[in-house]
Amino acid sequence: MTAYKDLSREELLELKSGLEARFEEVKAKGLKLDMSRGKPSAEQLNLSMGMMDVLHSGVDLICEDGVDCRNYGGLDGIAEAKQLLADMMEVPKDNVVIFGNSSLNVMYDTVARSMTHGVLGSTPWCKLDKVKFLCPVPGYDRHFAITEHFGIEMINVPMTPTGPDMDMVEKLVSEDASVKGIWCVPKYSNPQGITYSDETVYRFANLKPAAEDFRIYWDNAYCVHHLYEDKQDYLIEILSECKKAGNPDMVYKFSSTSKISFPGSGIAALAASEANLNEIRGMMKVQTIGHDKVNQLRHVRFFKDVHGIVEHMKKHADIMRPKFEAVIDVLEKELGGLEIGSWIKPLGGYFISFDAMDGCAKAIVAKAKEAGLVMTGAGATFPYGKDPHDSNIRIAPSYPTPEELAVATDIFVLSVKLVSIDKLLGNL
Amino acid sequence: MTAYKDLSREELLELKSGLEARFEEVKAKGLKLDMSRGKPSAEQLNLSMGMMDVLHSGVDLICEDGVDCRNYGGLDGIAEAKQLLADMMEVPKDNVVIFGNSSLNVMYDTVARSMTHGVLGSTPWCKLDKVKFLCPVPGYDRHFAITEHFGIEMINVPMTPTGPDMDMVEKLVSEDASVKGIWCVPKYSNPQGITYSDETVYRFANLKPAAEDFRIYWDNAYCVHHLYEDKQDYLIEILSECKKAGNPDMVYKFSSTSKISFPGSGIAALAASEANLNEIRGMMKVQTIGHDKVNQLRHVRFFKDVHGIVEHMKKHADIMRPKFEAVIDVLEKELGGLEIGSWIKPLGGYFISFDAMDGCAKAIVAKAKEAGLVMTGAGATFPYGKDPHDSNIRIAPSYPTPEELAVATDIFVLSVKLVSIDKLLGNL
Missing domain, CATH: 3.40.640.10 (Type I PLP-dependent aspartate aminotransferase-like (Major domain))
Structure with a gap:
């Protein structure tokens, strides 16, 4: 891949026109997607439904030391x-x-x-x-x-x-x-x-x-x-x-x-x-x-005991891992080498952090919203909501289904590309 | 009944000696009773055990408006x-x-x-x-x-x-x-x-x-x-x-x-x-x-709905009412006419308030404790724990069983009588 900064104005404009056409197609679908908050998915919540069964009117609610809970x-x-x-x-x-x-x-x-x-x-x-x-x-x-x-x-x-x-x-x-x-x-x-x-x-x-x-x-x-x-x-x-x-x-x-x-x-x-x-x-x-x-x-x-928690968390990981990998894969495939953004591949937690070119984060989040994808507000990861570089965007892959996630990440990547081109063209 | 204040010093001393003997008898039993806090009894808690059954892994935890709880x-x-x-x-x-x-x-x-x-x-x-x-x-x-x-x-x-x-x-x-x-x-x-x-x-x-x-x-x-x-x-x-x-x-x-x-x-x-x-x-x-x-x-x-609450509260009342009445009955029977204390018979709530003769509340609570009965600390019903008349005592009849309550109220009444006599004798 050629880095965007090494493309000529004409090449950028041509790229932009193709990306815009794709963006309009996605936008026309009227989607409603949300990668804004670190919420577990319904599938993850289902893992704990057994917790609703351990206490019932047939068991006592007394602690080991005799305390009536x-x-x-x-x-x-x-x-x-x-x-x-x-x-x-x-x-x-x-x-x-x-x-x-x-x-x-x-x-x-x-x-x-x-x-x-x-x-x-x-x-x-x-x-x-x-x-x-x-x-x-x-x-x-x-x-x-x-x-x-x-x-x-x-x-x-x-x-x-x-x-x-x-x-x-x-x-x-x-x-x-x-x-x-x-x-x-x-x-x-x-x-x-x-x-x-x-x-x-x-x-x-x-x-x-x-x-x-x-x-x-x-x-x-x-x-x-x-x-x-x-x-x-x-x-x-x-x-x-x-x-x-x-x-x-x-x-x-x-x-x-x-x-x-x-x-x-x-x-x-x-x-x-x-x-x-x-x-x-x-x-x-x-x-x-x-x-x-x-x-x-x-x-x-x-x-x-804590072993029960550890085993339980493996089930969460089985649901979360493919989602993180799906997002990372798209980022790598679509943005790798373009030098318009960087990200960290985490081994745990709930988020992927994306750093856009300076001055692009707000515009990317706004662009994604146009196509129905809600991201965490740009700046939210900084005190007073003020990212001095307007660069950081938090991606929360946990809540959408894998299918939604694929579409959402596509919209995100498209938004990053379009805004970055505008930035390089001096339009921002 | 003759009011204590109308008894002669000799009559008070004779009364005291009889009461002290009874008090020592009760004290010797080494009881542990608690009328200090407005805690529901285990019997009352059992009324709500059905609440442990309404949610289980076989039902959804979704609100009427679709919110996943x-x-x-x-x-x-x-x-x-x-x-x-x-x-x-x-x-x-x-x-x-x-x-x-x-x-x-x-x-x-x-x-x-x-x-x-x-x-x-x-x-x-x-x-x-x-x-x-x-x-x-x-x-x-x-x-x-x-x-x-x-x-x-x-x-x-x-x-x-x-x-x-x-x-x-x-x-x-x-x-x-x-x-x-x-x-x-x-x-x-x-x-x-x-x-x-x-x-x-x-x-x-x-x-x-x-x-x-x-x-x-x-x-x-x-x-x-x-x-x-x-x-x-x-x-x-x-x-x-x-x-x-x-x-x-x-x-x-x-x-x-x-x-x-x-x-x-x-x-x-x-x-x-x-x-x-x-x-x-x-x-x-x-x-x-x-x-x-x-x-x-x-x-x-x-x-x-609220009717469910009202019906549920009738079951609480059926458990609480006899306890309140038991305490009130003993107070009326044992202290009526003695002019060493007054109380209010409530139609609801969790407490019976007792007003002793001025300067007697702390001593009564201490006396009851000697015989194994814990009352709410005298003064607790006032800011800074300071009852200016040292008179008010809060009785919480909900937690003890009816049997315990009968004994507890006896201890309380004995304590009131003994302390009041001391007060009238100028010993306090």
Whole structure:
């Protein structure tokens, strides 16, 4: 393939006219396709239907230690749910608290509590003139929405193939006491599918923050979300590394079963040091009488233990893998060598990250929409929705059927080509 | 019966000696009884076990409007759950948002949001020097815990047989702009079982607050929790009254199915004006991707409609009524005419409120504990745990079995008598 930049104006115009004809054909079909959000497909949801059968009126809803899950009590989770999530999160059971159905909600509450009450005795952030969070980019829009909601200033930190630019992280964290946190998706990151290297995790654990109330928000959302059995990323466990480094309180680690069982009806967990958890329990005691223990029990009875989760995730992978490969194949076949975009082939997670030529992302997403394909809004992967290069596009291949996905990726590729030609022709 | 105050010192001493002997007998049994919290009994929980059967792998988990409850989405609740809770809360469906498993959590979040973001554009409360809440007393300790947690100053407002002292409420709300809210349990109040009169509700709806961001926190926790079919309290619906009075935004109305289905595994709801709900949805959008829709669907499939809830509550009443009557009977039989305590016989709710002679409540609760009976801590029904008269004790008859309840009430009555005698003898 010849790179588009090496084509003459005439060649580009001729190419464009052919592509436009194809685009109009697709557009005429009046399609409605969605690659915008990391939603499991119906086929994946069916994998967990057995969870609806483990609790029924013929079995008791009593925990191993005698707690009746149907009644009040059990503020921080039932023992067996703690064990299940602790094993999945690779931390001791005593370092885990079980929450409700949403780890995002736990993150929100963690920031909200810091705003009104500070962190382990520090000044409440709402009393400070300036609070900042570091945001590895591209990243997860809902993380950024939380910090923006609370008026926290967000600073972009570029992602590298081994995780965030740690030179920049170390400098900002150690020099600026108004830097109170950093958002991380350390494994199969959203959207790039990058897993932080051992060195990156060590450097995180050994940060020397200027702020005593600086915390790493370690959102391990995709900890068991591999695509392959034989090719898997491995992430060093941060909680124990922080402890070893003499920074036991520096990290909050979040996870949930949202993309394991049912999104919205799973269980969430937070792992942290005893000091952090005690503070959090203190707030929980005021906030709620306890989370949904019946649903915790339902998860434990269905998965039994972490091996059950691992086996279950293989079934998810069997559904997800062909979808990822279909998208990657089309990207490689249609865009390889054209030098109008780059992408990373991930080994897990929910997304493929695509980088268009600078200044093209918004136009590509708009073009795709013309033909009935909804993508995540361009810019969404950056704080304030502002991608300084207008380049990154998040592709979410999980929800469409394989047939829809083939058509959707075709539309995407067509849109990339057409917009890139316009860019090279100086029309953008 | 002769009132204790009319007995001579000698008579009191003789009485005391007999009672002490009986108390030692009971104490020797080494009992463990609990009348401290409003927990449903196992028998009541069994009423809802059918809820575990309505969803199974053989039925779909799809809403009437096609929403798949197993996936992300549906931020403010599924349509049929809104209808169910709206009917129960006697408000239009469009004025309801469905939350997670805990209305207390919704109240907490509502206060937390006001702290960091204000209310419909007002100054965030955390930026103000002083924020105050009115607290009808005796009241619900967990309400008071929320406002105390956020450093909000609490002002006691005495309860009357028709609700809070409205002269005091009107004066404080209209004159002091730092008064931002009032906690109300308007029906079968916690702990007195009082239902606000029509006039009280009208006066609430017609308040003229000095603060634009003043809100009534209307915790209608016991809206369908009657004890009798033929004797029921009736509460005027506040949302429509506020609307009629030109104060549509002045009230947040909370409810849940916690004491209808399973505490901790029910669904909670908030009813409010469109303006209030839009603001709340704005925060929810940042806080979560949505609450547990599968559990919402489970409730709808089990109860079907509000009539299903009403029928279900009759079964709860059949279990609760004899317990309430057993306690009331013992109180009447053992304490009637002695003038050492008073109580209200409620027609619903979860509690019986007992007022001892001034300065006796703490001692009575401590005395009962000696014999193995745990009561709600004296003072818990007041802000900061401080009952200015040290008089109020909350009795929660729901959890013990009828047999346990008979023994527990005996211990309680003995404790009241013994402490009252000590009080009259000048020993306290």
